[in-house]
Amino acid sequence: MIKIIAVLCSLSSPANCYDRTVTTSDFAAISVQSCLMGAPQLAEWMRKHPAERLAGWRCEVGKREGRRA
Template sequence: MIQIIAVLCNLSSPANCHEQTVTTSDFADVSMQSCLMGAPQLADWMKLHPSERLAGWRCVIGTQDGRGA
């Protein structure tokens, strides 16, 4: 399983950034290559977070263990 970890920054406070695991059914079968290329579904997912800016993302095989990067 490939997970996408998005780095999101608050639009009203750009220095306030955090990581969030992207979890939707759209990403259920994302490949590592698709993830590394920016997974087109990521743009649609960002529409659900209008107060945040996508600063970056990373692809993780398996599950996120809760530790920061």
């Protein structure tokens, strides 16, 4: 599974930025390439959170639960 970690800043306090995982079940099928290009799902997530500004993002490949080494 690909995780999208967004760097978000508050519109009311632009210097107040933080990382947040925005991965939902909708992101389960995206590829690393799609994530690196900005994933259209990220735009949809931001539309639903208008009080925040997207300052950047990064992609992380998550470990699958129950998987053994």
